[in-house]
Amino acid sequence: MHRIAWLVLALIPVDLLAADLNEELLTAARKGDVAAVTQLLEKGAAIETKTAYGQTPLYLAAMNGHDDLVRFLLEKGASPDVTDTFYRAPMLTFAITRGHFATAKLLIEKGTGNPDQLLPQVVQVGNVELLRALLDKSRPSQAALDSAYEGAQQRNQVGVAAFLKKAGAREPAPPPKIDPKLLESYAGNYKSEGAPVGIKAFVRDGVLMMQAEGQGEFALTPKSDTVFQFAPAQITVEFSSPSSFTLRQGAMSYLFKKAVTQ
Amino acid sequence: MKRGLWLTAMFLLACIGSWAADWPQFRGESASGVGAGVNPPVQWDGVKGTNILWKTEVPGLAISSPIVWGDTIYLTTAISSDKTQKFRTGLYGDTDSSKDLSPHVWKVLAYDKKMGKLLWEQTAHEGVPRTKRHPKSSQASATPVTNGKVVVAWFGSEGLYAYSDRGKLLWKKDLGLQTAGWFFDPDSEWGVGSSPVIYRDTVIVLCDRQKDSFIAAFSLKDGREVWRTARAEIPSWATPAIVQGEKRTELVTSAAKAIRGYDPAIGKELWTLGPNSEIPAPTPVSGHGLIFVTSGYAPLQPIYAIRTGFSGDLTIRDGKESSAAIAWSKKAGGSYLPTPLLYGDLLYVVNNSGILAAYDAKSGNRVYQQRIEGGGSFTASPVAAAGHLYFPTEDGDVYVVKAGPKYEFVAKNPMGEPMLSTPAWAGDILIVRGERHLFAVAQSAP
Numbered sequence: 001m002h003r004i005a006w007l008v009l010a011l012i013p014v015d016l017l018a019a020d021l022n023e024e025l026l027t028a029a030r031k032g033d034v035a036a037v038t039q040l041l042e043k044g045a046a047i048e049t050k051t052a053y054g055q056t057p058l059y060l061a062a063m064n065g066h067d068d069l070v071r072f073l074l075e076k077g078a079s080p081d082v083t084d085t086f087y088r089a090p091m092l093t094f095a096i097t098r099g100h101f102a103t104a105k106l107l108i109e110k111g112t113g114n115p116d117q118l119l120p121q122v123v124q125v126g127n128v129e130l131l132r133a134l135l136d137k138s139r140p141s142q143a144a145l146d147s148a149y150e151g152a153q154q155r156n157q158v159g160v161a162a163f164l165k166k167a168g169a170r171e172p173a174p175p176p177k178i179d180p181k182l183l184e185s186y187a188g189n190y191k192s193e194g195a196p197v198g199i200k201a202f203v204r205d206g207v208l209m210m211q212a213e214g215q216g217e218f219a220l221t222p223k224s225d226t227v228f229q230f231a232p233a234q235i236t237v238e239f240s241s242p243s244s245f246t247l248r249q250g251a252m253s254y255l256f257k258k259a260v261t262q
Numbered sequence: 263m264k265r266g267l268w269l270t271a272m273f274l275l276a277c278i279g280s281w282a283a284d285w286p287q288f289r290g291e292s293a294s295g296v297g298a299g300v301n302p303p304v305q306w307d308g309v310k311g312t313n314i315l316w317k318t319e320v321p322g323l324a325i326s327s328p329i330v331w332g333d334t335i336y337l338t339t340a341i342s343s344d345k346t347q348k349f350r351t352g353l354y355g356d357t358d359s360s361k362d363l364s365p366h367v368w369k370v371l372a373y374d375k376k377m378g379k380l381l382w383e384q385t386a387h388e389g390v391p392r393t394k395r396h397p398k399s400s401q402a403s404a405t406p407v408t409n410g411k412v413v414v415a416w417f418g419s420e421g422l423y424a425y426s427d428r429g430k431l432l433w434k435k436d437l438g439l440q441t442a443g444w445f446f447d448p449d450s451e452w453g454v455g456s457s458p459v460i461y462r463d464t465v466i467v468l469c470d471r472q473k474d475s476f477i478a479a480f481s482l483k484d485g486r487e488v489w490r491t492a493r494a495e496i497p498s499w500a501t502p503a504i505v506q507g508e509k510r511t512e513l514v515t516s517a518a519k520a521i522r523g524y525d526p527a528i529g530k531e532l533w534t535l536g537p538n539s540e541i542p543a544p545t546p547v548s549g550h551g552l553i554f555v556t557s558g559y560a561p562l563q564p565i566y567a568i569r570t571g572f573s574g575d576l577t578i579r580d581g582k583e584s585s586a587a588i589a590w591s592k593k594a595g596g597s598y599l600p601t602p603l604l605y606g607d608l609l610y611v612v613n614n615s616g617i618l619a620a621y622d623a624k625s626g627n628r629v630y631q632q633r634i635e636g637g638g639s640f641t642a643s644p645v646a647a648a649g650h651l652y653f654p655t656e657d658g659d660v661y662v663v664k665a666g667p668k669y670e671f672v673a674k675n676p677m678g679e680p681m682l683s684t685p686a687w688a689g690d691i692l693i694v695r696g697e698r699h700l701f702a703v704a705q706s707a708p
Contacts, residue, residue, distance in 0.1 A: 063447065
C-alpha cells in the first residue's frame, strides 16, 4: 500500500511534465517555430500529441502554412493522414482552402488523402502546379477525373481543364432526358440531421434546381434518373426515392429527407 | 391629502415615463429587445430622410449598440488611423482576422436624444490594438451599460472604463489580454463581443478567452473587484443575462462548454447545461418563467427553454427533449449571431440569412418559418415595439414584420449603409447605428 502511494506520487510529476511539453509543442507548431519543436521533441514531447479537436503538431503547422516545419515533421515521421474531430477535415483541406499551396504540395507529395476526394478541392482553387503534384502522385478514378473536368469547363478554368484532358478526362456525355413527372416528384423541402441548413428542390424550365437556406440557387445536370450533378462545386445528388437524397461534396456526405410541412 | 395623492400619482407617472424610455444595456432592460413605445416608426427612408428625426456621423468603426438614459444616448467607438477600414459584410465563413493593427483611439460618446448633438466625448485609450478583430467585428464591440449615474464601457484588452453621466472618468481596470477568437486556431483573433451588465451596485463582465477564462463583478463606485469566478471555457461572445425568477435572481451565461447559471451577488455557479455550439454569440432572454438560450455554429444549433430556480447539471439525458428543468429544447434552429426575441407568447429566432422562425414560447411548437422578404445578411439582433418586429441587415435595410402567429411583412426601410449593431429604443424613437452614422427614426419626423 505504502509502495503504491509512492509510485502514484512519483508518476504525477512525470505526467504533468509530459502534458506541459506536449502543450508547448502544439503552441510551437502553431507558430511554425522549428527550433522550439526540435528541442521539445528531443525532451520527449509526443509528435502525435493532439489538441482538444484532434489537431497534431503537423496539422497545426500545415493549416498555418509553415512549410519548413511541415517538411521537418514529415521527415520525423509525423502522420499526414490526420482528421480533426470537429470539422472532420484532413489537414490538407485547410492547407488548400487557406491558400497554403506550397504546404499542400508537400502533403500531396507525401501521398496523403483519397485522390477522388482531393481532386475536386485542388481543381476548385485552380492551382495547376498542385494539380500536377496530385496526378503525379496518385491516380483518381475515371469518374472523378471526368467530373473534375466538367467542373473546370463550367468555371472557365481553361488551364486546369486542358491539364485534366491531357491526364485522360473524357468529354461529358450529353445529359439523359428525364421524365418530367419523375423530376417533379423530387421537388420539395429537405432537411438533414447532419447538415446545418435545409435545401429546397424545385423544377424550373424542365431543370431540377436546388437552393440551400441563405444561399443562391443552382441548376443540376442529370447523369441518370436518380443521379444529378452540380459540377462547378463538385456536388453530386443521388435520390434513393422521391423523398430522400444523398448529397456528396468532397469527403462530405449528407442524407436529406423531405420535410413534412407543418 | 387629495393634493398629496395627485403629487404621488404625477411622480409615479414621471418615473414610469423615464423608465419606459430608458435602454440601459445591450438590447435594453433584461436584454429583452422590447421597447415601450406606443407609436414607433414603421416606414422610413434613411437615405432620403423620410421619418428621420436626425442623423449624425459617428467617427470610427464599431458594432457596439447605443444605449439610452433619459435624454442622453451613450455610444462607444474605436477610431483606426487607417481611414479605409470598413466591415466586410455578407454571408461567408472565413476565419481570418482583419489585418488592421494601426494605432486606434477608443472613445465613449454622449449624444442628445432629441437633436443628435454631441454632448461629450472622452478618450478611454490610445494605442495599437492588443488583439486583432474579425472582419465583421470591431475594436469596440461590447455595448456600454448604465444605471443613469455611471456609464461603463468595456473595450476588451484595452480595459474597462467607468464614467459619470457627465463624462468624468471615475475609474478604469485592465482585465488583461482578451484573446477571443477561433477555437480551432487561436491565431485567428476576432475580438471580444460580450457586453457588461449591471446588477445592483456592481458591473459584471464575462471574459471567456483562449486561456484562464473568468466572470467577475466590480463595484460601480470604485472598480473594486467584488467577486471573480474562474471558468473552464474557451472564447464566447454572448452577453450574460440577469434573470429574475420566482425564487431567486440568476446570472445566465451561454458559452461553448456549457450554459451556466450563477448567483449574481457572489458569483457562485448554480447550474450547468450542455451541449452548446462551439461559437456562442446570442444573449439569453427570459420570460414566462423560462430562460431561452440559443446558439448556432453548426453542427449543434440548440434552442433551450430552461425553467428558473433549478440547480446542478441540467443536461438532458437519453435523447429526451425536456425534463423537470428544461421545458423544451431543440437540437436545430438556434441562431448563430442574432439574439432571439421573446415578444408576447412567441419566441422569434432569425438566422444569419434572414430565415425567421416563430415558436410558441411555452411549448416550443414552431408556429411558422419564413424567409424575411429577400433575405440578406443578418448579424444585428431584432428588436420589437407596438406589435412590430425590426430586423436590421448588413445589406443596409431595416425590415419590419408584424408580430403574431402569422408572418406578415410590413416594410423594407433603406438606411444606405450596413448595420451590424442592434438598435435601441428611446420611447417611440428608434436609434439605429449604421457603419458610419447614428440615426434617430421617428414616426412623422420632419
